[in-house]
Amino acid sequence: MFANENRAYRKSLASHGLLYLGLAEHEIVVVNLSITGLLALLKVNPSLAGIKDIFRALQVSPLVDFYLPDMNLAGEAEVVRAESVDAGFQIAVEFRNLSYDVDNLLYSRRAYRKNISAxxxxxxxxxxxxxxxxxxxxxxxxxxxxxxxxxxxxxxxxxxxxxxxxxxxxxxxxxxxxxxxxxxxxxxxxxxxxxxxxxxxxxxxxxxxx
CATH class of the missing domain: 2.40.10.220 (predicted glycosyltransferase like domains)
Structure with missing residues (x-):
């Protein structure tokens, strides 16, 4: 009965946001969310060529940026699964770096700031x-x-x-x-x-x- 006790609780919801992948911002619908990550569908189902571009980008780096305005949340995440399903193209990510109260930050800074140390x-x-x-x-x-x-x-x-x-x-x-x-x-x-x-x-x- 405790087989799933180590898995983070996931809340089902129909929120929306943006995912930056392959040098482009994709609108997403969040299927479910936990403290460790989220599962999302691309709002616009990509073409076959678009899917190939996504997988090429993930081969270069599995890290993506995301923005969830409903939750004032943004940051960096790692893609752990990407696949075509009946409902569209689905992407599962695990959070790496999170920023909260993002709407106020975006208002004062005018643009999202990506954590890069170089x-x-x-x-x-x-x-x-x-x-x-x-x-x-x-x-x-x-x-x-x-x-x-x-x-x-x-x-x-x-x-x-x-x-x-x-x-x-x-x-x-x-x-x-x-x-x-x-x-x-x-x-x-x-x-x-x-x-x-x-x-x-x-x-x-x-x-x-x-």
Whole structure:
């Protein structure tokens, strides 16, 4: 009788959201949800070519981003199953990183921020500084640098971020310090090379299902 005691309780519901997979945002209908993951159907059943594209994307990486506006929830998840069923194309994911109260965050930040930790360089006053990203959006990045870097808000600086193949200029929006590092929010002004790919927007409201 206790065979399923280790499985997380799953609540059936008909909520909706977005799943970022294969460099595209897909509308989803959530079939059921637990504290560890969710099962969803793509709202638009993909074509055979679209299904092949999905599986190619999952071969590159099983990690996807999701946004559930009804629950003010977004984050990163790992796809553990993807298959065609009678009802459409079904995807099961396990949560990896979660953000709560997302609607307020999206309103204040204008775009979803994806947790990415990678190295880059930025130039202030003709001095090159190494940084690691804390998160990335289509509008800007949050970076951390070792030491106390004296920079004023509004300063414009050149930067490069090799993981996304991007370089350009950004404006310092805010600066914070702790005992060993400087945390900084940057807004892109223009990009000289590349574009922001692999990061979802998650900014448009989703119409509720009838």
């Amino acid at each position: 190295a880059g360089h930025i130039v202030f006053n003709d001095t090159d500084y190494a940084f690691n990203t804390e998160n990335v959006s289509i509008d800007g990045i949050m970076i951390r640098m070792l030491g106390r870097i004296a920079v004023e808000e509004g300063t414009v600086a050149s930067f490069d971020f090799h993981q996304l193949g991007v370089e350009g200029e950004a404006k310092v929006v805010w600066v914070e310090y702790d005992e060993i590092s400087t945390l900084m929010g940057l807004q892109y002004l223009h990009l000289r090379r590349g574009e922001i790919v692999g990061v979802p927007k998650f900014t448009q409201p989703i119409l509720k299902l009838a």
